[in-house]
Amino acid sequence: MGFELSVILAYAIGLILLYVVGWILLIPIKWLVKLIWNGIIGGIMLLMLNFIGGFWGIYLAINPVTALITGLLGVPGVILLLILKYIV
Structure with a gap:
């Protein structure tokens, strides 16, 4: 009735694979958030340039x-x- 070694090993490998897949999926989300954040910062910089450069x-x-x-x-x-x- 006890757990066999193969069952425990299968669960361990499954948890490791779940962690790896989660990590792989999280990286693009970080890039997307950084891209959106940088876009907002860029918009603010352009707004300031237009105000001062006006x-x-x-x-x-x-x-x-x-x-x-x-x-x-x-x-x-x-x-x-x-x-x-100014070139184009």
Whole structure:
């Protein structure tokens, strides 16, 4: 009536596999949350640029693409967008 070694081993392997699968699924969620957070930060940076740069006629459109570029790259992203705007 006691547990056999194979049953205990099967449960242990199942728990380890469950942990590994959970860990693998959690990584993309962390990336997605970081991407959204950086997009919000990028939007705020663009808003500040438009407010301050408005005195000199410097502005960038605030949309999801520019917010994510700014959020991912930070200040270099803003500079990149400004260069692209005035070149194209």
